[in-house]
Amino acid sequence: MVGRVLHIFNIFFFLISVFLGSQVQGRSLSVKKPDPDNAAATARWLVAQNSWGVLNTISSDLGGAPFGNVVSFSDGKPGKGKGIPYFYLTTLDPSARYGLKDPRASLTVSEYPLGTCGKIDPENPTCAKLTLTGKFKLVDPKSKEAEFAKTALFSKHSEMKDWPKSHNFQIFKLEIENIFLIDWFGGPKPITSDEYLHPKM
Amino acid sequence: MVGRVLHIFNIFFFLISVFLGSQVQGRSLSVKKPDPDNAAATARWLVAQNSWGVLNTISSDLGGAPFGNVVSFSDGKPGKGKGIPYFYLTTLDPSARYGLKDPRASLTVSEYPLGTCGKIDPENPTCAKLTLTGKFKLVDPKSKEAEFAKTALFSKHSEMKDWPKSHNFQIFKLEIENIFLIDWFGGPKPITSDEYLHPKM
Numbered sequence A, B: 001m002v003g004r005v006l007h008i009f010n011i012f013f014f015l016i017s018v019f020l021g022s023q024v025q026g027r028s029l030s031v032k033k034p035d036p037d038n039a040a041a042t043a044r045w046l047v048a049q050n051s052w053g054v055l056n057t058i059s060s061d062l063g064g065a066p067f068g069n070v071v072s073f074s075d076g077k078p079g080k081g082k083g084i085p086y087f088y089l090t091t092l093d094p095s096a097r098y099g100l101k102d103p104r105a106s107l108t109v110s111e112y113p114l115g116t117c118g119k120i121d122p123e124n125p126t127c128a129k130l131t132l133t134g135k136f137k138l139v140d141p142k143s144k145e146a147e148f149a150k151t152a153l154f155s156k157h158s159e160m161k162d163w164p165k166s167h168n169f170q171i172f173k174l175e176i177e178n179i180f181l182i183d184w185f186g187g188p189k190p191i192t193s194d195e196y197l198h199p200k201m
Helices: A001-023 A039-049 A094-101 A145-155 A156-163 A193-197 B001-025 B039-048 B096-100 B144-158 B158-162 B193-197
Strands: A054-058 A065-073 A086-089 A104-110 A131-137 A169-180 A189-191 B052-059 B066-074 B086-089 B106-110 B129-138 B170-182 B189-191
Touching: A039 A104, A039 A131, A039 A169, A039 A189, A039 A193, A054 A094, A054 B066, A054 B106, A065 A086, A065 A094, A065 B052, A065 B066, A065 B129, A086 A094, A086 A145, A094 A131, A094 A169, A104 A169, A104 B052, A104 B086, A145 A156, A145 A169, A169 A189, A169 A193, A169 B066, A189 B189, A193 B039, A193 B158, B001 B170, B039 B106, B039 B129, B039 B170, B039 B189, B039 B193, B052 B096, B066 B086, B066 B096, B086 B096, B086 B106, B086 B144, B096 B170, B106 B170, B144 B170, B170 B193
Parallel strands: A065 B106, A104 B066
Antiparallel strands: A054 A065, A054 A104, A086 A169, A104 A131, A131 A169, B052 B066, B052 B106, B086 B170, B106 B129, B129 B170
């Protein structure tokens, strides 16, 4: 009897700890990592599971240097992502300012912070990494896309809706032109934007 | 009696889950986060505690787009970092190739994966983020600096020493020229390279 109660408690506390762990990291591991052979699905999984990444733009302040900046993003409500990363940025932060001057940009995310690489090194090719390269665009605030993007962002980043109005946050996106994915040995996997946007899950 | 046994089990499973959580994230939280007012110390802490970041270079393949790539790095043995990020890269990976053609580069790291931001959003200014901008350089393999860098890298990334010789991994570094740190409200903190390299801890 005591054994059975303890067993139930073990399961209970394991679940609680997994839940707390995922809360702190902001991750949702409800969707399993796809097979590395399914490159498009793996890329989409990385974008769906990560809540933040590094947005790279050309710095007009720093002699055209590539400037990476930590940003939050979302491609849709949890489990309903469409693959296009949306951002909620103010031009008080340099990236939006740079991106409006020169739209060449990329977004980089890693599997590592999701916790699924285990003890594998972040640079080990089996710990997946993704760079989406394309054009940084302001989303028309009156468009249907802006509605979708706002729901996408606020559902994954609940505090955004309370960010100061005076900072004039706007919705931006990355229009994807090139996809660089490493998720196994043997170099980057070739994926077209079309394959990425319509993956076989 | 049953209550006491359960209490002990609660503590046991909590500790197990904390231990597993920290293992999976590969983080060491032995050094406390500095006060946000001490910008240079905060920047150094971010570089010392993070084992990976996004290295940004200009992509000669993609029309000069800023290309961010997930890389491992180290600025020294644990607790003995000097602030200069060293990388162990092969030109089979595009970043080293791009950086050798055009040395303009940056390295971006976030406090978020360290777990110390709690439930704060990764884009919230109190969740610290750092971009070091400068020049990407190959380190002379016969120099004393290469010795330091190799020890720095291999002590934090133990599997690197076993990476395939045929891939011709080399040591690179970022020569820091500009520092962008956000660790609180009110915009980026001005830090010079000299303040960063010789912080008041």
